[in-house]
Amino acid sequence: MSNLEKYSQAFIDAFEIEDTGTVSKLEYNSIDEWDSIGHMGLIAELEDAFDIAMETDDIIEFSSFEKGKELMAKYGVTV
Amino acid sequence: MTVFDQIQAYGDNIAIIEDDNKAHTYNDLLSDANLISEQIPPANIVLCLCQNSYAAIAGYVGFIKTGCIPLLLAHTVAPSGLENILAAYRPEFIYAPLEAANTHSLGRPLQTLENYGLFKTTFKNKAIIHKDLALLLTTSGSTGSPTVVRLSGKNIAANAGQIAEYLQIKPEDRAITTMPMSYSYGLSIINSHLLKGASIVVTEAPLVSAKFWDIMCDMRVTTFGGVPFIYEMLKKLRFHKMDLPHLRYITQAGGKLSALLLKYFIETCQSLNVCFYTMYGQTEATARISYMPPEMLEKKPDSIGISIPNGEIWIENEAGDHVTNPNEAGELVFKGPNVSLGTAENRGNLTNGDENKGLLYTGDIVTCDTDGYFRIVGRKKRFLKLFGNRINLDEIESLLGQDGFSVAVSGSDAKMHIYVENSKNQIGSQNLDPIKNLIKTKTTISPRGYKIIPIEKIPRTDSGKINYHLLNSNFSTG
Numbered sequence: 001m002s003n004l005e006k007y008s009q010a011f012i013d014a015f016e017i018e019d020t021g022t023v024s025k026l027e028y029n030s031i032d033e034w035d036s037i038g039h040m041g042l043i044a045e046l047e048d049a050f051d052i053a054m055e056t057d058d059i060i061e062f063s064s065f066e067k068g069k070e071l072m073a074k075y076g077v078t079v
Numbered sequence: 080m081t082v083f084d085q086i087q088a089y090g091d092n093i094a095i096i097e098d099d100n101k102a103h104t105y106n107d108l109l110s111d112a113n114l115i116s117e118q119i120p121p122a123n124i125v126l127c128l129c130q131n132s133y134a135a136i137a138g139y140v141g142f143i144k145t146g147c148i149p150l151l152l153a154h155t156v157a158p159s160g161l162e163n164i165l166a167a168y169r170p171e172f173i174y175a176p177l178e179a180a181n182t183h184s185l186g187r188p189l190q191t192l193e194n195y196g197l198f199k200t201t202f203k204n205k206a207i208i209h210k211d212l213a214l215l216l217t218t219s220g221s222t223g224s225p226t227v228v229r230l231s232g233k234n235i236a237a238n239a240g241q242i243a244e245y246l247q248i249k250p251e252d253r254a255i256t257t258m259p260m261s262y263s264y265g266l267s268i269i270n271s272h273l274l275k276g277a278s279i280v281v282t283e284a285p286l287v288s289a290k291f292w293d294i295m296c297d298m299r300v301t302t303f304g305g306v307p308f309i310y311e312m313l314k315k316l317r318f319h320k321m322d323l324p325h326l327r328y329i330t331q332a333g334g335k336l337s338a339l340l341l342k343y344f345i346e347t348c349q350s351l352n353v354c355f356y357t358m359y360g361q362t363e364a365t366a367r368i369s370y371m372p373p374e375m376l377e378k379k380p381d382s383i384g385i386s387i388p389n390g391e392i393w394i395e396n397e398a399g400d401h402v403t404n405p406n407e408a409g410e411l412v413f414k415g416p417n418v419s420l421g422t423a424e425n426r427g428n429l430t431n432g433d434e435n436k437g438l439l440y441t442g443d444i445v446t447c448d449t450d451g452y453f454r455i456v457g458r459k460k461r462f463l464k465l466f467g468n469r470i471n472l473d474e475i476e477s478l479l480g481q482d483g484f485s486v487a488v489s490g491s492d493a494k495m496h497i498y499v500e501n502s503k504n505q506i507g508s509q510n511l512d513p514i515k516n517l518i519k520t521k522t523t524i525s526p527r528g529y530k531i532i533p534i535e536k537i538p539r540t541d542s543g544k545i546n547y548h549l550l551n552s553n554f555s556t557g
Binding site: 032 | 285286287288289291292308311312315316317320321466519525526527528
């Protein structure tokens with residue numbers, strides 16, 4: 001699986017998304033599932049998938065699918 | 080008597096700070112409170128759709144001061160939940176964010192304050208509301224149930240005073256909003272800080288946003304409260320590494336922290352020099368019933384502590400006798416001036432007076448140790464606390480039952496389990512969508528708060544009742 005696939009899969013699993021075509025458009029609060037509780041689930045999925053531990057600043061800056069891609073680079077993950 | 084009788088004395092102290100840095104003094108707050116509430120004759124019901132905003136608090140303060148009776152709901156309430164409440168309580172007025180006016184077709188506002196408007200409804204009511212009634216709060220913000228707790232002005236003032244006393248709230252304190260104001264715990268933080276002339280920083284920014292933590296630092300916040308899932312997030316955000324030099328104390332209620340989380344926060348708060356209060360309560364007691372003195376927490380981490388000041392806790396067994404033996408279990412009974420008048424299901428019940436007479440049977444089964452500290456060991460009633468919100472499991476069953484689903488609802492505070500009968504094996508994963516949609520439209524329960532588990536047959540006892548014991552032991556796999 002490519003990093004982009006793994007990255008997308010984390011969103012799909014965390015938010016139980018069925019229409020996988022919309023994943024790249026996701027932002028915090030753009031769907032009911034991505035609330036503060038869902039957010040922590042997403043971070044946990046990403047940390048597991050890439051075997052990383054994210055810093056506080058990155059967890060709270062992680063506001064969208066696109067923004068998250070930038071942040072992943074800090075952990076040596078190129079999405 | 081109201082909780083806000085004395086607050087004009089705080090004059091030019093800062094009462095509310097908005098998250099764009101706009102500060103409002105107590106004088107501002109009272110004059111805006113008056114602007115809104117003077118539109119309404121006393122003893123009318125005002126349904127308030129609450130945000131954590133200046134306008135929402137100003138309206139609430141005004142209604143309480145002038146004897147109008149606010150019924151507080153979260154502004155995120157599902158339209159069907161709002162309809163239920165409107166039909167049950169026939170409020171004469173609605174105070175809501177202006178954008179909600181379009182969503183719910185409220186018409187033109189009589190008066191506006193910032194982003195809020197006061198709207199007149201078409202309901203006409205004859206029955207006279209009981210003179211002691213001051214406030215209506217829902218017990219389960221999430222299920223859209225019309226059950227509300229009836230609180231008097233004395234209840235609100237008493238509990239705010241009790242809380243301010245054991246937390247030693249000072250005028251220099253600054254609390255930040257982390258929970259909805261319509262939730263008794265969130266509201267108790269607002270009431271107790273205004274009572275002492277302290278300040279409240281209002282924001283709708285989520286705890287997991289950079290904005291929230293910028294506000295925490297910039298506004299020099301000294302305190303906040305949280306239910307267990309907020310504490311889970313704080314740990315995940317590495318609270319122990321945060322630089323929060325102004326933080327003086329934090330509080331936790333709305334359910335039990337896991338032993339691991341508790342240990343983490345006891346240690347972290349010691350190293351950050353922050354007082355950590357764990358507390359217990361119910362909306363039926365306005366908010367708070369007991370608290371743990373921080374210095375005792377390490378010694379008795381699984382205890383709910385001792386009665387709040389000016390209250391009394393004892394234990395009764397099933398025969399109604401007082402339990403005096405240490406470690407013998409029974410129901411926690413609380414007596415205090417903050418015990419609500421009673422509950423209501425509809426407008427007709429609002430003529431009722433004080434049914435509890437200061438005495439609350441909590442439904443929680445507890446023991447007491449030789450030092451007089453209480454510990455919860457079980458629950459008499461069938462409810463869960465999901466993310467701090469009380470969920471009545473029988474209500475969820477009947478909600479889904481109305482739409483033809485044969486379900487049994489159980490689980491733990493970590494996750495509600497909805498067992499759906501699937502005798503012919505016809506339910507695939509897509510066919511769970513109608514249940515998910517029903518939960519989504521009729522409640523505000525997060526999709527993360529429950530799991531749907533198809534099972535062949537719901538186990539029942541000989542008398543035909545659902546056998547929850549068997550259900551939990553057979554299917555409690557996750």
